[in-house]
Amino acid sequence: MGGFPLRQSIRYGLLAGVAVLHMSLVGMVEAFSRREIVKDTISMGQLLLILAILVLAYVAARRAVEQHPLYAVFSGALVGLVAGALLAVLALLIKPLGMREVFANASPRLVKILLFDEEGVAGVARLLAVMTASGALAGLLELLPPRVRRPLVYALLATLTLGLLRDIFAVVLPRKVSRFLYTSSGLTQAGLLTFLAMWGVVFTFWETLGVRLQREVRSLPPAQQRPLQWTSYALVAALLVGMPFILGERGSYIFEVLDIVGIYIIMGLGLNIVVGFAGLLDLGYVAFFAIGAYTMAVLTTPELQVVRAVIPQMTFWEALPLALLASLLSGIILGIPVLKTRGDYLAIITLGFGEIIRLLVLSDFLKPYLGGAQGVTGIARPTFGDWYAKDPQDYYFFILIAIAIGFFISVRLKDSRLGRAWKAIREDEDVAIAMGIDHVATKLTAFATGATLAGLSGAIFAAKLNSMAPHSFNLLISINVLCLLIVGGMGSLPGVVVGAFALVGLPELLREFAEYRLLVYGAALVAMMLLKPEGLWPETLHVRELRAEPVKVSPVPAAGEAPGSK
Amino acid sequence: MGILDIVHVTKRFGGLVAVRDVTIHVEPQSIHSIIGPNGAGKTTLFNCITGFYRADEGEVIFNGEPIHFLPPDEIARMGIARTYQNIRLFANLTAMENVLVGMHPHLTSWLIEPILGLRRYREEEARAREEALQLLAFVDLEDRAYFLAKNLPYGEQRRLEIARALALKPKVLLLDEPTAGMNPRETEETMDLIRRLRDELGITIVLIEHDMKVVMNISDVVSVLDYGEKIAEGTPAEIQINPRVIEAYLGRGAATGLTPAA
Numbered sequence: 037m038g039g040f041p042l043r044q045s046i047r048y049g050l051l052a053g054v055a056v057l058h059m060s061l062v063g064m065v066e067a068f069s070r071r072e073i074v075k076d077t078i079s080m081g082q083l084l085l086i087l088a089i090l091v092l093a094y095v096a097a098r099r100a101v102e103q104h105p106l107y108a109v110f111s112g113a114l115v116g117l118v119a120g121a122l123l124a125v126l127a128l129l130i131k132p133l134g135m136r137e138v139f140a141n142a143s144p145r146l147v148k149i150l151l152f153d154e155e156g157v158a159g160v161a162r163l164l165a166v167m168t169a170s171g172a173l174a175g176l177l178e179l180l181p182p183r184v185r186r187p188l189v190y191a192l193l194a195t196l197t198l199g200l201l202r203d204i205f206a207v208v209l210p211r212k213v214s215r216f217l218y219t220s221s222g223l224t225q226a227g228l229l230t231f232l233a234m235w236g237v238v239f240t241f242w243e244t245l246g247v248r249l250q251r252e253v254r255s256l257p258p259a260q261q262r263p264l265q266w267t268s269y270a271l272v273a274a275l276l277v278g279m280p281f282i283l284g285e286r287g288s289y290i291f292e293v294l295d296i297v298g299i300y301i302i303m304g305l306g307l308n309i310v311v312g313f314a315g316l317l318d319l320g321y322v323a324f325f326a327i328g329a330y331t332m333a334v335l336t337t338p339e340l341q342v343v344r345a346v347i348p349q350m351t352f353w354e355a356l357p358l359a360l361l362a363s364l365l366s367g368i369i370l371g372i373p374v375l376k377t378r379g380d381y382l383a384i385i386t387l388g389f390g391e392i393i394r395l396l397v398l399s400d401f402l403k404p405y406l407g408g409a410q411g412v413t414g415i416a417r418p419t420f421g422d423w424y425a426k427d428p429q430d431y432y433f434f435i436l437i438a439i440a441i442g443f444f445i446s447v448r449l450k451d452s453r454l455g456r457a458w459k460a461i462r463e464d465e466d467v468a469i470a471m472g473i474d475h476v477a478t479k480l481t482a483f484a485t486g487a488t489l490a491g492l493s494g495a496i497f498a499a500k501l502n503s504m505a506p507h508s509f510n511l512l513i514s515i516n517v518l519c520l521l522i523v524g525g526m527g528s529l530p531g532v533v534v535g536a537f538a539l540v541g542l543p544e545l546l547r548e549f550a551e552y553r554l555l556v557y558g559a560a561l562v563a564m565m566l567l568k569p570e571g572l573w574p575e576t577l578h579v580r581e582l583r584a585e586p587v588k589v590s591p592v593p594a595a596g597e598a599p600g601s602k
Numbered sequence: 603m604g605i606l607d608i609v610h611v612t613k614r615f616g617g618l619v620a621v622r623d624v625t626i627h628v629e630p631q632s633i634h635s636i637i638g639p640n641g642a643g644k645t646t647l648f649n650c651i652t653g654f655y656r657a658d659e660g661e662v663i664f665n666g667e668p669i670h671f672l673p674p675d676e677i678a679r680m681g682i683a684r685t686y687q688n689i690r691l692f693a694n695l696t697a698m699e700n701v702l703v704g705m706h707p708h709l710t711s712w713l714i715e716p717i718l719g720l721r722r723y724r725e726e727e728a729r730a731r732e733e734a735l736q737l738l739a740f741v742d743l744e745d746r747a748y749f750l751a752k753n754l755p756y757g758e759q760r761r762l763e764i765a766r767a768l769a770l771k772p773k774v775l776l777l778d779e780p781t782a783g784m785n786p787r788e789t790e791e792t793m794d795l796i797r798r799l800r801d802e803l804g805i806t807i808v809l810i811e812h813d814m815k816v817v818m819n820i821s822d823v824v825s826v827l828d829y830g831e832k833i834a835e836g837t838p839a840e841i842q843i844n845p846r847v848i849e850a851y852l853g854r855g856a857a858t859g860l861t862p863a864a
Contacts, residue, residue, distance in 0.1 A: 444717075445717055448716045448717045448719065449713070449716055449717065452711060452715075452716035452723075452727070453702075453706060453709045453711045453712070453716070453727075453730075454711070454712055454713055454716065455716075456695070456699055456702055456703050456706070457703065457706055459692065459694070459695055459699070459703075460692050460695070460703045460706075463692035463693060463694060463695065464690055464692060466654065466690075467686070467690045467691075467692070468692075468703070469654075469673075469674045469675045469678070470652060470654070470674055470675075470678050470683075470684055471675075471678060471683075471703055471704050471706055471707075471766070471770060472675050472676075472678035472679040472706055472707035472770060473675055473703070473706050473707075474675050475675065481712070481713055485713070
């Protein structure tokens, strides 16, 4: 076979093999197998293996297709075969080698899963067949025209997601529909087909009509675009506000998750101002969240006699402005010494600050004032007259309002004089200073604004939980918020929402896999940085403003000498 | 007494004396060139003027006021703007935003006004945008207003940097090798632009330049630095025949443009 990229295909196969071996031996496959995505057809563990094959086979096929279209299929199949062979070797060797002594997860059950519930040769054959077929399928996918491939892939992904998020949708849907589509852990086979067909139609439609519609809207003059834009905003807002009423009692679980995501979105919006706009890498952002939460807690709890003796117990509404003020002030106080440093140094100092706050609230010394390791209970709930917030749905509204405020502030500031000064400092601090920008005041404002949003988030968090423990305020929260910015796209407001759902919402829904949360996190971030470093929803320029000129510009090198030479 | 007086300025880096006892008086509305071989201390001198370096000895006096102890942002706000040898635009901002950042000291809004969308703020922004467009037009970039700075071709980036500096409404503009890397036509255009800055806007120009044709063509006064010391000063004609200058350049075999014939 002249020109067939044999070595390359084998290389990708080995790569896929290493990936699936790893997932098997750390126990992911086994743990994930407990959940059936489609009844009697495929479990999440198997899906994981197949997805790894699909991705790498697709990459391999993409390269092979340049030689000959058919090579794409062969190459994909080869990737599947090599990876499958590695898995088969593992499955066969686990018992004779007594691998379990070293790899605790190399259990008989894993072998069973890998061999698709069969034994010996039949199992190996089945494993190899499935893997090779998956690889070949990925190759075939590459051969399809994009117009067909894209709706297909999206429909598959959307359907699998619906299967994965069974816990949400099965509860929300009317019982009869739910019975038809879902089992106790995933989709029924009928559900699979229904969803596939539905999404297939939706995405095919989108690929043809939707794109054209979008283009037509874009080509309208701005004055006519605006009403359309406002309509779509209004629709989204109506949906967000109406959701609790539509779902009623059935939605408790959803709103529990949405509340947590929302709290992260508020923090994300705040940190986005600090890191995304002003470029100040703050690794101790959780500190401001903690300060907001603790101010709310200490001021409204009936406990903490020492404090109560001095400050009378407050309601939620009385304490809220004070919580915001406290976080704002702490942002300024921390900012003054810290902001003279740059880059790495700033990151380290803020990291230290975050830890200091966590240790302070934990300390026995401050226990009479802050509750120590046991935390604080009996924190006030938001009230309106006789009504008080109790369900996740109630807090959902508070969080929605806070997010709206955060969004509003960010949008307004982004293109203001202050926002430009932030971005200038992010791009080149020295030059920004040479333009007459007072860098300390500018950075301090970014810090304080971000801190206030974190404080708002913390205050709502405290009121929602009613009780608080210091371990809720660890470094991981800072890291989470930073990661959701990176995944969503630095400086992008929709990116904050997308990032929060991807990094906070999904793991929250897939609780049983909490063990592997950080592993997946790490892998996702590495993949992200390699494949889409600008984020899932990067900040875009106002296309509207660019319309006067063709959007794509390729820099034309100056005739004569190359840039930078003398 | 000029508009900008550099008086006995010395700047040391450890054992190295980058600028030694340099005194230069810049006349208002003149084009004053500072030339010298590589490493002569020209850019260091710029950094001393703009406050990014603190002079170890000597004074910098702007408009009669000593400024050598002020922080750089304050010096910028007093009316000294600069461009950089290696272009330093805000790469991920649009051309328009770059210019608007330059206007920063002349605008007043801060945190509250934009959040509340006050009328004063909206009017100020609208005016600023209009002014920015005019500045972009001045350097012939008005149709590039909404392009990211990093996407502009090299020559336009140079002009944008000048527009950004102009947005500060400076009295003195320090240009660090504005024609570096340009072809002859672009160089010619830049020379015209620099003259227009002086003649139309009344700005005093201090120019670091390697291209002798540019220096000799547009300068009113030329100061020559070598090894951190000022070795000569005078009109272009005087400098071209100054034996110490010729020695400084020819001694290193780099003075092709210095012969009077050029």
